Each structure stands twice: as structure tokens, then as C-alpha cells.
Amino acid sequence: MSSELRYTANTQTEHLHARYTGTGHADVTKYDWLTHQHRDTCASIVGHPPLASYLAIADGESIGRVKFEMMERMLQPCGPPPPKDDD
């Protein structure tokens, strides 16, 4: 089709996607991708009460504590980021 479309139609959706946290691109690192997965997991547990209570029972903690810990974990779920290569 028209060249206009080639440049706009699909790049726009990509652009749109890039505005959201958690989306990735061809050069994403293992650490970044997995960090997002872990955060999503934590958020999912906080957001689904049955899941939170299941974990609370398994851990022997209160539900509130589980939620709190999940929340705290979201900061750096997989540990500190790998050191940056200087080159």
C-alpha cells in the first residue's frame, strides 16, 4: 500500500506499546525481562486475594504480611541489576 502507511500504521502501535512498563524490545536483557515477570507475579498475588491467602497459609503468616512482603519485593525482585559493561 501507500508508503505513508508503511511508516505510520505499524510503527505507531509499536510506539504505543513502548509507552507501557513491562513491554520489551529486541534488545532487552534477561535481567530486565525477568524482573518484570517477577514484579507481575508479586502484583498478581497482591491483587488476587485467594492467591494471597493461599500463600499466607503456606507461609504461616498473616495475609497482610504476605501482601506487604510482596510489595517490598517488587523493588528489586531479582536482586541488584548486573554491572554495566563499560565498553
Added chain:
Amino acid sequence: MDEQPRQLESYTAPKDVLDELTQLAEEEDFDPFAETASKRQVASRQSDYQKRRFAIDRDGGVSKDAFKEGEDGEGEGTGYKDAMRLARLEQEEQRVKRAIAEKERKEKEEGEKEKMDLDKTPPREELEAAAAEVATIRKKRRWDVGEPAAADDAKKAEAPGEWSKEALENAAPKKRRSRWDATPADVGAGAPGETPKRSRWDQTPVAGQPSTISAPILFPQTPIPGMGFMAPDGDKNNRYLSDEELDAILPSAGYIICKPPDGYAPIQNAARKLMMTPVPQFGGFQIQDESDAAAAAAAAGLAPELPTEIPGVGSLAFFKAEDAQYFSKILKEEDETELSVDELKERKIMRLLLKIKNGTPPVRKTALRQITDKAREFGAGPLFDKILPLLMERTLEDQERHLLVKVIDRVLYKLDDLVRPYVHKILVVIEPLLIDEDYYARVEGREIISNLSKAAGLAHMISTMRPDIDHVDEYVRNTTARAFSVVASALGIPSLLPFLKAVCRSKKSWQARHTGIRIVQQIAIMMGCAVLPHLRNLVEAIAHGLSDDQQKVRTMTALGLAALAEAAAPYGIESFDAVLKPLWIGIRQHRGKGLAAFLKAIGFIIPLMDPEYASYYTKEVTVILIREFQSSDEEMKKIVLKVVKQCAATEGVTPSYIKQDILPEFFKAFWVRRMALDRRNYRQVVETTVELAQKAGVAEIVGRIVNDLKDEAEPYRKMVMETITKVVASLGASDIDERLEIALIDGIISAFQEQTTEDQVMLDGFGTVVNAFGIRVKPYLTQIVSTVLWRLNNKSAKVRQQAADLTTRLAVVIKQCGEDQLLSKLGVVLFEQLGEEYPDTLGSIIAAVGAIANVVGMTQMQPPVKDLLPRMTPILRNRHEKVQEASINLIGRIADRGAEFVPAREWMRICFELLDLLKAHKKGIRRAAVNSFGYIAKSLGPQDVLSVLLTNLRVQERQSRVCSTVAIAIVAETCGPFTCIPAILNEYRTSELNVRTGCLKALSFVFEYVGPQSAFYCDSVVTMLEDALTDRDLVHRQTASTIVKHLALGVAGLGCEDSMTHLLNLVWPNCFETSPHVIGAVMDAIESMRVALGPGVLLSYVLQGLFHPARKVREVYWRIYNALYLGAADALVPFYPDLGELSDERNVYDRHPLQMFI
């Protein structure tokens, strides 16, 4: 004579044939674009006022950049001081001229008395005195002209600008040029290096030219070889015949060529010889030399064709004769090695400009980029020296102007502060855009000036424009005020405020105050509510102008306040506190124009007030308003009407006040026949009356004017009708009592019958009033319908059409009143009229029949539907859009509600006719036709309709095929998919590509429309989709992907996962397509699979390629992943792979919470 045999008249073609032939020949020469061509020229559209830019001399030359002076000592160009001095000189000059003119006039008046008695020839002394005057002025003019040596100097110093030091010293005498400059002799003697310099006095054709290049230079002394002397207007049809041409025409023997007498010298000064405006052939500043001759010849139109191929530029979209003078240097081949760097640069700029102005879009684009990139390299001077004269060209067209303005815009951005010396030059060219009639030109002008002010800075802008603020010419002051308002909006009002305050208080000249106040007015108009933060300051800056000595200043102040109040509405009344008193006192003191402006300001301020204040001040102003009702001044009338409207709309003004104090006088003054004659008055009166009615009520207003519906003047009746329409439409008719009701209906009927030109106003009025009355109109219906019936049989097509339109509007009310008898009577008459030959009328008649059928219903319809429909079939073939739309609406209605009354065969006939309607341009018609297929199929059963539609897939026209596919889908929706899908699948087996694509498309619409029902059919279509998705043809796969999308969305959650997985496997490989539509469809299909199969399944597909070694693969997979993630981030959590094995001493990737179990 008599002996000779009588000759027969020769036999020849009949006269009309010959006439036709000549007419044909003429038509061939006829240029249909001739008219528009001249319209494209900016100057040809402009008013005299706008054209004054050509007459006013404002070429200020290059100015000094005050900020640069520290660096290079003596800055080039003139500074603010010089500019102001010159401005003052010019004013003085103007004053002296006025004084002289005044004196002359007086002398003439006195002299005339004496001369009456004296001899008719003027006395010798007078002549001598005049000669002496000429002589003295000649002497003075030496400054202007310069001795030959001085002129040479001027030539050497390339464009020294006349504001160079010496020139400045001489400026005073030079500026005192009088109307004597206008004689061609003076122009001829003008120094070639001089920048064009004109004054308003230059009314003679030569001097009126944009560039005053002397005629002898213009037309080379030595005739161009073989070309003869050419006419100066560049029209090749007007040139003299050359010797060669004469030789060719005249016989060689028997003639001798006379030698011209010894003393003869041809008059070189073309302007004196031919009183026509010569085209300024050679732009700007160069001297005509030998090598330019060819270019000059080309410029003069001697070359048979204008070039479209310029060396170093390439081919152009067009080339005008006027372009040649500006681009003459690059029109010929020359040895570039001999040129200096500056000359090379100049040529480069010219080439780029020519490409931008006349080139094709791609050429233009690259040239624009180049000129932007190299702007700083070229420098401001060389660039603007070339661009600005082009913009002042009289034959400039919209497109060219737009492009050149764009160039300036881009270049400005790059040059930034380098532009300072040229600010005034640019302003002179750009300011006229601000008063252009074209909105986009104004916006462009604003943008340039705003960028200019950002680049040059406020201080420089002010010092550049300050001299123009009290320029003698109103045009200059007007445009300068507008430019200043743009500067204010670009740099912020606060930064300009101190300057504005000072200007508005200027003691030196009232012009400065006037312009200052006008700047405030323009700021208000341009910035709207953005003035609010500075409202008090702005009002204070101009408030004192209300008590100025000069009437013009007072008027402008009032207009400025009006603009500020309008911009601030509905806030900011507190800022106007200071001016309320002077305004209200002023309206008692002033008369005429000044009063009109004051009233206007009051009209805009009153709506800002609190109700009680508004009421008080309205009462104050009403006295004056009522007095001015009598005014004969048109402008005053308009303003008074507007103020009355504004006052009436405010909350504080009570209905009783309006009824008692305003209405009687208002109706006496404005509801007269004369007001209906002028279009603008008419509208104002109607609007104001409607506004008054909002307060005073329907009965009050309608009661006052209802009798005028029977007035003898038609425009007046129309005005009454329009007012009643608007009042009744907004307020209803419940206030109207019985007596008024009788009068109103009576008036409306008579006005309707009396009309000589069929007008929408009368029609709307009738419809609105009757509908507002509703059931109350019953007693009059017989009379109304008989009027309609009578008019339906009128001789004039327009009258019949209007009667039919009225029927359409009355149908609902007639039904409400229970007068079915009348409706069927109308129906029958309209039915008989279906043979109407005028399409517009026919359309209205059909629409009227449709309206009656709507309210009566198909069973009661008279004439019966079974008679009506066969009558409609042939009408469907009518190509007229209105007829098509009306008939398809009627037929669709019948098919929907009363299909059973018509035999099946008739419906089939209509089906075939409907196919043609699928080609209609109007979307509404196509949609109605497609829907009609659905209704018809519902009543007939789908088989026949479907076969018609499937056959239609074979036609060539794409639009027709597309509409057929939609119609098939609608049939499938109304009659159940099982009736269509087998037929479509069967049709897909044909080898014709168009048909197969059509089938796919139809299926895609079918699944889109039937939704969850698709679950029953998805297994049936899988094999066909397999075939389509593995086809070589891209479009096939694209359409198949669309089907998969609709199918998947339809069957989500209905247990078709097996076939969906199968389809996903077929769709998936297409994700590497690059064609935008295909990839779009494929991505959509994959996304809908997320809904049908769940995100987990999709994730397992995506994971395969997220970290693929090939970037191309990764990019596509990540795009799919992102879509998946955005659609179902939370649902993906359980499906992420367990990547605990990637953990190292630094990071742990196990998702421990998910590994717990009880």
C-alpha cells in the same frame, strides 16, 4: 454586366454548420483555467487597501544589530536613531506637502475668480514661475541622482544601502522629493545602484513599479541582434517585427529599405512612448550587460517557449515570464570558474529558490532541506536579498507565496540572531500577510513574525518597529499594530507592557497613541481569554484614551475596550471599573462614529456585569440607544442592534423593562421594510428580535409582527417569517392564544401563497409553526391541504417541489390530528405525480410519499403498496442522487414493513435494480441499498437474492463487489448463516480470483455480523481457510486472516479450541509479512487468538523467538509479545517459564511464591 450570364450562387454549407465550426475553433482556444489562473494571483484578489503595500515606500534597508556592536565596532546598517530621524523627516515632508497642497488649492480658488475675467491662456508669469520651480527642484535633486561619478561609486559599492553614511547626510534634501519625481526623466536618471525608492506620489505607471530600474538600462541601447526592439510588457505578441521577419513577409523585389532620417533617434524610454506598465525585467540591482542579452530576450518573451529546463536546476513544474527577471543570472550557461565566491553563492541560492518555487514536490523538498542546512553558511544578507524581492512580486501566486514564506520560516530558525539586520525588511514583506483575506496566509504571517521576534529579541523588535508606529500612512500603522500584537503573543504581554504604556501616552503624536491602543485591541482579538491575567494592566494602559483630544484615538480606545471585554467574557468586570464612568459619560457627549464605538464597548462590557449592575447600566444606556434608533447611519444601526441584543441577553434586564421601554421604539425603528433590503441589517434585526423574544415571550413578539406576514413587500415578509420561525422553534407555541393563532396561521398561509420565489425560509416557517401547534392546527388543515394540493398541480416545477417538501413536513401533524382522509388524498395526488420530469421535484415527491407511508403504515397506505412499488421500479434507474436516495429509502421501508403486499417477482426485479445503486457515490444510498437486500431476502427467502449477489461478484467494479459482499453478509445475518455459507463455499471453488476474494470478504463480514453463531460453522470453513491461508496471493492470506480474526472472536469460550489451534498454526508463519495491510490483519488474527485460546498458548508460541539470534525475528516476536502482554499481563503470570536455573550469585530468578504448595 447584363450580358454576362447570371451566376448561380455557389453552393456552400449551411450557415449554422459554418457557425458551429467557428465556434468549435474558438472553443479550442478557450482556456477553462484562464479565470482561475488570475485568481491564483494574490494581488488580483486583493482590495485597494491591501494593494497599498505596493505604493507605500517602506524599504528601510539593513539595520544595525545593536547587540553586535561591541564585537566589530562599527556595525553595518542604520540604527534606531537614524530610523527615527528618517521617520520624522518623512512626517515633516508629508506635512509640508499637505501645506503646499492646501496653499495651492486656496490660490486656485482665488485665482479662479480672477481668471474668469482674464484670458483663457494662463498668464506668462505663472508659466515662468513654474519653470523656475522646476529648475530649483532639479538642483535639489542632485543629491538624489548624483553626478555620474557618484553613480559609479554607488555601483562599485555593491548595494551600499541608501542609509550608508553619506546617503544619510544627504537624506534630508533627497527625501524632499516632490511629485516631480514622477516624470520619467527622473526615473531614467536614477542611479542603478539605488535601492528602489518610491513614494505615494508615484502614480504614473513607471514609477509605480516595484523596482525603479531606469528605462535606458532596462532596454539595451543596442538592439538585440535579430530581435528588433521589443515592447516592454514582455508580451511576445506585442513586440515589433524584426528585420528577418519583415524580409520573410514582404516580397524581396520592388521594395527598398528606407534609411531613417539623420536626426532620428528612437525613443528609448518606453514608458513615455507606451503608456502601459512595463514589467520590470531585470530584478534588483544588476546592470544589464552584453552576456545577459540572451536571458533578457528570454525574459521578454522572445524565446518561443519559456524554459522548463534550467542548467544546474533541472526540470521545473512551470516557469513564468516574471521569473526570468529574478533568475536571469542562472538562466544561461556561464563559466563558473571565473566567478567569485560570493557570486557563486548567489547563484547557488537562486537555483535553490527556483527549485523551491517552481519545482516538483520532490525537487522542492530536497532544495528546501539544502537551503535550510546551509542557511548560516549563505548568510542572512544574500538569502534575504533574493527571497524578499520575490515576495513583493505583483504576479505572485498563493502557492509560491506559501513556499517562499516557508523558506523564510525555516531559514529564520537556522539563522537565529543573525537575522537582526533584516528584521525590518522582512517585516515589510510579511506584515501584509496579516491583513490577508486568506486565513492560512494570516496564520503563516503570524508564525513568521513570532519566530522573528523570538530570534531577534524584544528590544530589537521594538527598536525596528517603533518608527512605523507613527508612520504617516494609516496602512503602515495598521499592519505594524498587528505585527506588534503578534510579538506580544510570542514574547508574552508582560514584557511588552511598559512599552505599550509609554506609546499609548505618547505626547508627540496622536498617531502613536492611536497605534498603541490599536496594538492592545489586536492583542485582545488575537489572544482571546489569554489576556485575562493582564487585563487590568491593558485596560489601564488605554483607559485615558477615552478622553483624548483626537476623535480617532477615542474611537480606537472604545474599540480596544470592546475587544478586551469580548476576549475576557464572562470574567474580568473588575478590571473595567476605571472606564465605566468615562464610557457612560462619553455616550452623552459624543455623536456619530465616536458614539458608535462607545456603544460597542458598552455592549461588550454589560454582559460581564452582575445582574443588578447590568440592569442599572442598561437603563442608563437605553436612553441613548433609543435616540440612536433613528440614526440613518448604517454602521450605527448595526452597532445599536448588537448592543440591544447584548443587553437583552443579560440576566439583570427584566422582561417588563424590555416590553415597556425597548420594544415599542425598537419595532417602530427597525421593523420597517427598508431593513429587509440589506442582507446584514436583515440578519441583525432577526437575531436581535429573537434575543428580545427570549425575555419578552413569543406572544409579545409574534403579536407585534404577525400582521406583517401580509405585507406587500416580499423581502419584508420573509424577514417576518424567519423571525417567527426562530422564535417559535426556540420557545414553542403554547403562549399563543386563540386570536393570535388564527392570525398567525392565516398570515403564514397567505405569505406562503404570495411568495414569488420559492424560498427555504417560507417552507421552514410553515413546517415549524404547524408542528409547534400540533393538534391545535386541525381546524385549518383542510385549508392548508387544499393549498398544497393546488400548488402540487402548479405549472412551475419549483412550486410543485416546495409543495411536496411541505407535505413531508406536515405528514406527522396531519396524522396527529386524525385526518387520515386528507393524507390518503395527498398520497393519491402525489402518486399521480410520480411521472414528474424534473429530478429535484421528483425526489421531493418521492420523499413526501415516503413520509406519508411512514405515518400511515403499509396496510392503510393509499395508494396501496402493491401499486406503489411497481411504479417505483423504473424510477430506481434515475441517476439523480436526490431521486435515488428518496426512492431507496421508500423501497427499503416497504421491504421492511410491507414486503408481503408485493409479489415476489416484483421484488426480484427490484433486486436487479438495486445492484446499480451499489455504484452510487453517496454512502447513504449504498448503505440503504445494502440494507434493502436484507429486508427483501427476509421476505422472499435468501436463495434468489443470494444468487443475484453472488453473480454480482464477477463484475469489474470494485465498489460494486465490495457492496455485494456486505449485502451477502446482511442476508446471512437476517436469514441465518446456514442459508449463505454453503453457497459461498461453493462459489469459492471457481477459479476466478475476484470471485474468490469476494467470497472471502463476504465470509469475513458474515462472521463479523453473526458473532457467537459462528461456533456452528467454524468446522465447515476450516478447510476453505486452510486453502486461503496457504495461497500464494497476499490479499487472500490477508482476507483469510481477517476471517480468522472475526471467527476467533466469535467462538471464544464456545469450545472450538481444536480448530482454532489449527488455524493459528496456519496464520502464524505470516507474522513475518511486511506489507502493512497484511501484517495488520495477521497481527489482529493473532491477537484474537489470545482471546480464543488464552494467553498461555500464545506465550508458548512467542517464547520460541523472543531471544532468537536473528534480530528480524526478535523484533517481530517482541511486537507480538508486547501486544500479548498489554492484553493479558496478569493472566500470563502462571505461564512464564521457570528460569531458576539462570540464577547466579548476584541475582535469583526463581519465583519462589509460585513454588509453594500446601
